[in-house]
Amino acid sequence: MPAPLSVMSIVQLSNDQIAAPVDDEFVILSIERGSYYGLDDVGSEIWRRLATPVRVGALCDELTAQYDADRATIERDVLALLEKLISERLVLMTE
Numbered sequence: 001m002p003a004p005l006s007v008m009s010i011v012q013l014s015n016d017q018i019a020a021p022v023d024d025e026f027v028i029l030s031i032e033r034g035s036y037y038g039l040d041d042v043g044s045e046i047w048r049r050l051a052t053p054v055r056v057g058a059l060c061d062e063l064t065a066q067y068d069a070d071r072a073t074i075e076r077d078v079l080a081l082l083e084k085l086i087s088e089r090l091v092l093m094t095e
Contacts, residue, residue: 003093005083007057007075010095013050017090028090037088042067043081053094056082 003009013019019028026044028037039047045066049059060075067074085091 005056005079005086005093007055007060007079008095009056009093010053011050011056011059011082011086011091011093012053013047014090014092019047030088030090032089035088037090042077046078046081050091 005011016032017028017030019026021044024041024044026039026047028039028047029035030037042063046059046063049062056078060071060078063074063078064071082091086093
C-alpha cells in the first residue's frame with residue numbers, strides 16, 4: 001500500500017494528461033478517463049509548479065511566500081487538491 005500524501009511527498013504531473021492554459025486558469029484532459037477538469041487561478045499556479053518533481057512542503061513554502069494566507073491553511077488546501085489530482089491520475093506521487 002502506498003504511503004499517504006504528506007508534506008514530505010514528492011509529486012509531479014502525470015504523462016496521462018493534456019493541459020492547456022485558458023486565460024489565467026488550466027483546463028486538463030485525462031487521456032485515460034476522457035474527463036475534463038478545470039483549475040482556478042491558485043490551482044493553476046500549483047499545476048505550473050508540478051511540471052518538475054517538487055516536495056509538497058517546498059511547494060507550500062513557495063505559496064506561503066506568494067499568497068496572503070497562513071501556512072496551515074495553504075498546506076491543508078494544497079494537500080486536498082493534490083489528493084484529488086492523484087486520485088484522478090493527473091498527478092503522480094513519486095516518493
